[in-house]
Amino acid sequence: MRHILAVLVENNPGVLTRVAGLFSRRGYNIDSLTVGRTENQNISRMTIVVEGDDLVLEQVTKQLHKLIDVIKINDITSEQYVDRELVLVKVGADAAVRGEIMQIVDIFRARIVDIGQRTLIIECTGDEGKINAVIESLKSFGIKELVRTGKIAMLRGQKFTSLNETREDD
């Protein structure tokens, strides 16, 4: 089963190496890992999508906790959450097909962010399914280039993965 972990870490150099190294060293499969700063400049947040059964997940979580730089781990898989990915796709777009592409862009509420002589760059955010669908729809025009982020995710409503929450737990 795929699990989504929201992980707060100290924003120290090397923290990504520590986390990524732990996964490869112990043979855990990462689907994706994204990382960026949070509202607190000393704290970064990772969203890690990892494949494994409950036993594996228990070990992953416990081993991650052993890293001194890891502050908090939340397995949000079974909770209500919002998740997003971002993709940029450069497609072949002669004048003849531009209208058709713009329709697709509209349907997915994506955006055209660059117009070249024979290409367009399309930006789309959404959950994984939507991103897959938009890519699928654009395939026939010829995808020249594609870049995609991993997943970021956040719990809905009154549940948090935040430092304050950590403090409240104490």
Add this chain to the structure above:
Amino acid sequence: MKMTAAQALVKCLQDQGVDVVFGYPGGNIIPVYDALCTSSEIKHILVRHEQGAVHAADGYARVTGKVGVCIATSGPGATNLVTGIANAYMDSIPLVVITGQVPTTMVGTDAFQEVDITGITIPITKHNYLVRDANKIPLIVKRAFHIASTGRPGPVLIDLPKNVLQQEINFSNPTDLKLLGYKPTCKGHKSQIAAACDLIMKAKQPLIYAGGGIITANGSDVLCTLAEKISAPVACTLMGLGGFPGCHDLSLGMLGLHGTRYANNAVMECDVLIALGVRFDDRVAVDFSSFAPKAKIIHVDIDPAEIGKNVKVDIPIVGDVKQVMEAMLARLDEKNEDEWLAQTKAWKSQYPLKYEPSTGLKPQFIVETIREITDGEAVIVTDVGQHQMWAAQYYRSKKPRTFISSGGLGTMGYGLPAAVGAQVGAPDRDVILITGDGSFQMCMQEFGTAVEQGLPVKVVILNNGSLGMVRQLQEFYCDRRYMAVNFSKNPDFVKFAGVYDSLGLRVTEPGQFRGALEQALKGEGPVIIDCVIDPDENVYPMVLAGQPLSQPVDI
């Protein structure tokens, strides 16, 4: 107070109560040596190889319970530490390891003697630091000692670029460690402890399986009280030896691959297994699926990641094993399962540790004689191989921190430098290294350190002219196709002692050993006793791969 960062480092070490460091200098760590020069509180012990420094710091830490400190320069100095860091990591030994680094302006340029030691040691340290800001040194040193010595202890490395060390700073003592992600759980969960106690009270055949955590937590006395209160026999891991008196009525000695038959039988038959400060290592369980098949398992450990890792347990308790045992004692009533105790006693007399009686010099006899002469009170340090197992089986250490051996990593070469560190930490005790001819040759240069420092380490080499343990494996698993296990040229170890102007003795017959050891123990300096033993001797019992603990090969 203004001072250089190197001076600040030395001051911080002093503030932590460090009175000895083991090290080896070089270009990039020179500022630290310059600062040590003026410290009257810290004694520096110059080793012969950085591996010696880290193992010595490890031996020192095991004997004293304090944090061991070692120092090396950048590049090759740092990489020479790697084995010793991994060794300490596997056995949860608190170390602070200090390395020099090329100046920050050169980091990342493949400069002379540059190596990414923080990168290399991520998987084998509890944590590590590359210090770029000299002002942070007091905070980082404080954190390093805290992390190394609390929770599940382990090595912490601090990498110090030369220009950072030379920088002048305004020293201030940090009060807040600000470690948001590090809060070890020491107190066990109340209801889990209650559940464990209920289970123990109902047990008909309880067994305690005790490991290194008992020693780390200084919990030996409490363990004794606990075992006696519930009349449970105790089997120790290699790391746990000495954590429960080897001569106690309830002691079953060591369990596992080369464990006693009575300990292993007890594991197979017990109905409640009380696992204290252990990690169900594969050398103990051998086969995870058939380990303690009839038992409900209570597992107490400070590291949550060890619980349920190899073997499923029924009652997990995360906490300091001493504190948890104390909480248990408050809830438990005295109990006595006579039938079970009679059973374990019967196993003891039916299947004792034994070896072929012989007129030749037997390694087991040597260890037994050491035990007799020292009354089990010496600090025994071992290397890795057959001699290690004979020492573990036959010495029956009485007290914690007196059996010092490389458990998790199984590092040949650990013994001599660890014995040096142990003798530094316990200057008034007899420190006896039981080593093999193979292991000894991996770090024998440290004999020079012992002589130079006047450390009276007694080295007993169980010399079988071979890598005996590997030869034994080839005998059982490769149909006696012996490959790369015999030394056709070993040095003359008696002469080797002689080149350092030390005493060397050779023992070839059983009758000579007692006298030799007594003579060695009387002397002020280090001594080597080269014991020429039968190269075909095997360690028994031996549980073969895939077999249950109850069916070892034995003589």
